[in-house]
Amino acid sequence: MATTTADSKPASPSGRPSKSYANLLRELAITDYKIKYQGSFLGGYIWTIAKPLLIFGVLYLVFTRFVRFGNGVPNYAVNLLLGIVLWTYFSDATVRAMASIVERGDLIRKVYFPRMIIVIATSLSSLITLAFNLIVVAVFVIFSGVGLQLTAPLFVLLVLELYALTLGSSFLLAALYVKFRDFKHIWELGLQLLFYASPIIYPLSFVPSRYQALFALNPIAQIIQDSRRVLISPTTLTPLDVIHSPLVVVPYAIPIVVLVVGYLYFESAASQFAEEI
Amino acid sequence: MQTDVAISIEHLTKVFRVPLERTTSLKQLAARGFRPAGSRRLEALQDVSIEITRGEFFSVIGPNGSGKSTLLKIMAGIYRPTSGRVSVTGLLSPFIELGVGFNAELTARENVFLSGAILGLSRSLVAERFDDIVRFSELSDFMDQKLKNYSSGMLVRLAFAVAIQAHADILLVDEVLAVGDASFQEKCFDVFRRFKKEGRTIIFVSHDMGSIQEFSDRVLILNHGRPRGIYSPAGAAVEYSRLNEEHANRLLSDSKAAPTSATSSRPRIVSVEMLDGNGQTTHAIQRGQSATIRLKIANPQREPVNAGVAIYRDDGLHCFGTNTVISHAAVPTDAETVLLLDYQCMDLQHGTYWLTVGLFGGRLGTVYEMLERLYSFHIGQSDAYEGVVYMHHQWRTPDQPPQLAH
Structure with missing residues (x-):
């Protein structure tokens, strides 16, 4: 028997097996992925790969032909592509997840299911995109003469860390966006700043050495640098190289803190979504 | 248990x-000093x-x-x-x-x-x-x-x-x-x-x-x-039609309780009901049966009035409307008048419907009274025809003679 009172969380339609929510999660994620590229001429797979490649192409041209600062960096192209792919995942997934609760208002007002399924589904559908993009990165890594590193399997852990950071941010943003639509603009601005504050188009070694530790506290910077280290070059600077204090745990801890805080805030706000949207 | x-x-x-105002921007929230609206x-x-x-x-x-x-x-x-x-x-x-x-x-x-x-x-x-x-x-x-x-x-x-x-x-x-x-x-x-x-x-x-x-x-x-x-x-x-009647009566008494003397002498609707073929008040009619709307109007100044009755389906669809001007019907200018509106066939499909009744001056210029959703009734049907209304029809081949009157 499920009982609902003013204080309890809404009773889930009692007895509904959690397996059915896993199924719902999968269907919503697939739908989300299909809808993203709905009606596109080239089809979803092409656009999935084309978007980061186009950004990469433009940035590569600018920084190796016009500004020419990429020329002195070993494996600049592969490093740039990897950075862009990881960044694109974080920025696309959070932007899309932020609006996901509001966009699914119809569903939320009419059916009960754990609301976080919607946010998780959006983040998973972006993960499909990331997987396709990583295949392109792998092809680049292999054919650019970098070769596969022995440390490559560690990259899986970094993807998990990136996913935790993305999901936590998504929970926070999706719940805040229900109350304040300003977050759309705030987050766009925040992403712009974060993009330039992270070593995506430039390597961390270009940052004056007394600021490197500060830059490395940013978990995006840490994930990108660690990924470059395990996939491309063992000489890439990582937080372990530039932060010489216990503070080195900060970038690794932030994703976990964001996930926990995001989840708790989302859950506390979720029971009101149906009335607030 | x-x-x-x-x-x-x-x-x-x-x-x-x-x-009272929806806060969806931080600016609004800040303007209120972050107090809840x-x-x-x-x-x-x-x-x-x-x-x-x-x-x-x-x-x-x-x-x-x-x-x-x-x-x-x-x-x-x-x-x-x-x-x-x-x-x-x-x-x-x-x-x-x-x-x-x-x-x-x-x-x-x-x-x-x-x-x-x-x-x-x-x-x-x-x-x-x-x-x-x-x-x-x-x-x-x-x-x-x-x-x-x-x-x-x-x-x-x-x-x-x-x-x-x-x-x-x-x-x-x-x-x-x-x-x-x-x-x-x-x-x-x-x-x-x-x-x-x-x-x-x-x-x-x-x-x-x-x-x-x-x-x-x-x-x-x-x-x-x-x-x-x-x-x-x-x-x-029974109880639901009583509820609807109470609702109608409240609408009527609200309009009667008009406060100023200028409006108290205005023509107004006293009561509205639907009668079946036997002259009994009803809220349920079988499709195709006849029905009569009985309007009682008070008109202390004996002004020329025009009465209108419209039928709305529950979802708001306007099914039919008529008034005494477009039907060229004379309304007696007595202090109290009873008007009957006969519908020969209620050819509406199964569903819940509402009467909206209005009372106007001469040529719709002045609205004396407009009572929306005043009286509800239900239409039943025993066949499977579809749509909003029943259209009298006949299926035939060219060699069969048409049987519908033209």
Whole structure:
């Protein structure tokens, strides 16, 4: 028997097996992925790969032909592509997840299911995109003469860390966006700043050495640098190289803190979504 | 714990706080110094207690805004009660409204799986029952079309076909049959009969007294969020028309209580009723029967007046309107006048309808009185014709003579 009172969380339609929510999660994620590229001429797979490649192409041209600062960096192209792919995942997934609760208002007002399924589904559908993009990165890594590193399997852990950071941010943003639509603009601005504050188009070694530790506290910077280290070059600077204090745990801890805080805030706000949207 | 109770609701109250202004920007919040905005309390439900027995077909009826849907949403766990307690025993289907979660950009086939997942069905189960779903919806030729190309009738068929697959002991059904033609409605009723036989509990919310009377074991009437009582289907029909009459009387007395002397001498409507062929007041007419509207008008100044009567379907569709000017009918200028409006055949299809009555000066220039949704009535039909009205018709081959009078 499920009982609902003013204080309890809404009773889930009692007895509904959690397996059915896993199924719902999968269907919503697939739908989300299909809808993203709905009606596109080239089809979803092409656009999935084309978007980061186009950004990469433009940035590569600018920084190796016009500004020419990429020329002195070993494996600049592969490093740039990897950075862009990881960044694109974080920025696309959070932007899309932020609006996901509001966009699914119809569903939320009419059916009960754990609301976080919607946010998780959006983040998973972006993960499909990331997987396709990583295949392109792998092809680049292999054919650019970098070769596969022995440390490559560690990259899986970094993807998990990136996913935790993305999901936590998504929970926070999706719940805040229900109350304040300003977050759309705030987050766009925040992403712009974060993009330039992270070593995506430039390597961390270009940052004056007394600021490197500060830059490395940013978990995006840490994930990108660690990924470059395990996939491309063992000489890439990582937080372990530039932060010489216990503070080195900060970038690794932030994703976990964001996930926990995001989840708790989302859950506390979720029971009101149906009335607030 | 009693095991034969499916849903037990004790002293349920739901209050919505409707913000006087909606704060969706930080600027607004900052401008108020981060204090919460003033809000108005909207008491959607007040002290509702019911106990629904397993296997029961329990209906909830009430005018628009009476809190029916809120009650259903609280049972489903979508809203939280403000106070009180709701206990559910058994697996509850979240089938509150049809077609929830349908995506217009996906094909019908894809939507069947999506919708199934929302109802808690596994992919393999939906795959297994896919043919049944298609057969029931009668849409086998359209399964690979995107839903955006579907008509609303087709959408309802598809949605209902999926929804009835729900593996639940308790089904919450809101206004399902509002759309869909008569033959499809009949099919839906067959499903309800089957569910009833299988001992499933159905909670049905509607304002269509006809379907409620046919299936319900008990009927809760809600009015302005307060339970008016739980009745037998027949008792509910009587009580519901009494409620509608009270509503009409209130409208009439409000208009009578016009405060100024300038308006007190104005022509006004004293009463409105619908009479059947035997001259008895009625709220239910079989399609094709005759009916008479009886209007009583007070006209102390004996001014020339024009009276109008319009029939609206419950969803707001204007079905027919007439007034004494366009019908070239003379209205006697007595201090008190009774006007009768005879309809030869009430050729409207099955459903709930409302009379809106107006009283105007001379040529519609002045509105003395306009009473909307004043009197409700129900039209029944025993055949499967579809649409809004009944068109007199005949099917024939060229060698058969036409039998309809021209």
